[in-house]
Amino acid sequence: EPEVTQTPSHQVTQMGQEVILRCVPISNHLYFYWYRQILGQKVEFLVSFYNNEISEKSEIFDDQFSVERPDGSNFTLKIRSTKLEDSAMYFCASSASGSRNEQFFGPGTRLTVL
């Protein structure tokens, strides 16, 4: 069964450093998403991406964040100048279409900022 994969599973970084989280969405899916979940809190939407551009973003997704689809299979989230409060699980998701669709989530990357 096709699934979303994410690397690395755990990333530890120093405050102020840049990190890139990687995702391989399900191969025939066209819509890609990033969510985060701070420990003990709810899953929060960050951004959606379609046709090589951002289609929707939340207030959390400020200039510190960027997304890219560098090739036909990968989807990345870059976090510049990380802060302690960026520590969270980051989930990538993908869906076949925008409306009337299921979003399938990856296993997540645990980001720890020291």
Add this chain to the structure above:
Amino acid sequence: EDQVTQSPEALRLQEGESSSLNCSYTVSGLRGLFWYRQDPGKGPEFLFTLYSAGEEKEKERLKATLTKKESFLHITAPKPEDSATYLCAVQRNSGYALNFGKGTSLLVTP
């Protein structure tokens, strides 16, 4: 602003003891209501999407229903392997973002 409230926060059931989880929502133009299961340290696993009031969907011991204000996830004769956090999320007509509730943590004991 959209609101998604799940209750109870935590639920402990004996194996075989049926119950329901509630998701109350306020959203401007609902496209769909989603149920996910999340195991500790894992990503949400898709269960159901409901699109209109009166709709019902079933999968094994789970049945999801939808009204104009809330959704229920009914668990019939649960087993210990049903222990997980169950998440409800709403999607607006105007976008594709999922707005999640805080979840209900379910523990089923043998």
